[in-house]
Amino acid sequence: MRAATDPRTRRASRWIVIAIVTSVVLVSIQAAPASASPIVEANSVALDISATCERGNVNINYTTGGSIDRQTVNFTSGTGTVLDTFESDVYGPTYDGTEYILTKAGSQRGGGQAQPPAGTILAVYVTLGAAPPVATNAEFFLLYRCDVARNDRGGQNTVLDTCVGDYGTCPKTAQEALAAGSTTTQPAASPTTQPASNVSAPAAVVAVPRFTG
Secondary structure (H helix, E strand, O other): OOOOOOOOHHHHHHHHHHHHHHHHHHHHHHHOOOOOOOEEEEEEEEEOOOOOOOOOOOOEEEEOOOOOOOEEEEEOOOOOEEEEEEEEEOOOOOEEEEEEEEEEEOOOOOOOOOOOOOEEEEEEEEEEEOOOOOOOOOEEEEEOOOOOOOHHOOOOOOEEEEEHHHHHHOOOOOOHHHHHOOOOOOOOOOOOOOOOOOOOOOOOOOOOOOOEO
């Protein structure tokens, strides 16, 4: 006949088993590789209402999943002219919303050229993350036909193409976009946005780069 087991011994055994199982689970979780995800997700880019041939002002919407440091901006024409170019600190190391990007033809920041004439095709390119850019950077590109006046003051600044995505997805200059034949035959239905704000409601993350016309 088996001797009776002390209930306290049974309870102690159960706790030992639970502790071992928990330890195994924790080790497995720590050993599992972290899922790869970009540091910053590019959501959208839009021409701002203040844009003209002189000012390549755009609104970029993005979500950061980690710290980012630098921002690089290029404002170019279809003839290959660099109108403005600069590098700066980002709006914030983590962010979820819309940022207003200001560029100006003739700026001394990058030895930019003077304002081009109405009808010139221009592009604004922005990359966020690190400088020089790395694979985890995000990028934003907007191509438009400019006017010397703002759209809310009678101008006809017309978006031709936009691109957002991971670094290496988009053209980086107007000349590159034109050479690739990325312009559309029809202008965007809504080429401008409302006056920009540095803060907006969070937008859904877009994992797949997209072009819009």
